[in-house]
Amino acid sequence: MEATSFRSIAIVVEVIILMAVIYSLFAGLKFAAIDFGLDQKYKTFIERVLMIIGCLALVFFVAHLIAFYPRLSI
Numbered sequence: 001m002e003a004t005s006f007r008s009i010a011i012v013v014e015v016i017i018l019m020a021v022i023y024s025l026f027a028g029l030k031f032a033a034i035d036f037g038l039d040q041k042y043k044t045f046i047e048r049v050l051m052i053i054g055c056l057a058l059v060f061f062v063a064h065l066i067a068f069y070p071r072l073s074i
Contacts, residue, residue, distance in 0.1 A: 011065045018061050019054070026050040 030046055038046070 007069060007071060011062075011069055014065055015058070015061055019058060022054055022057050026054060 033046055
């Protein structure tokens with residue numbers, strides 16, 4: 001039981017860290033696209049596309065960590 005709860009906590013912490021990195025990357029991409037002259041009218045579209053990609057990355061990270069994170073046997 002202890003190993004299972006530790007595994008769950010470790011997965012949640014890793015997903016939070018990975019999504020913080022992905023969020024920072026996507027925020028930089030959005031600011032760079034707007035900074036290089038992309039019109040403001042495309043801002044909402046860019047935000048939605050990056051949100052969809054971010055959600056797909058979240059699903060991938062969670063599935064990957066659940067499938068391949070080592071189970072501790074005590």
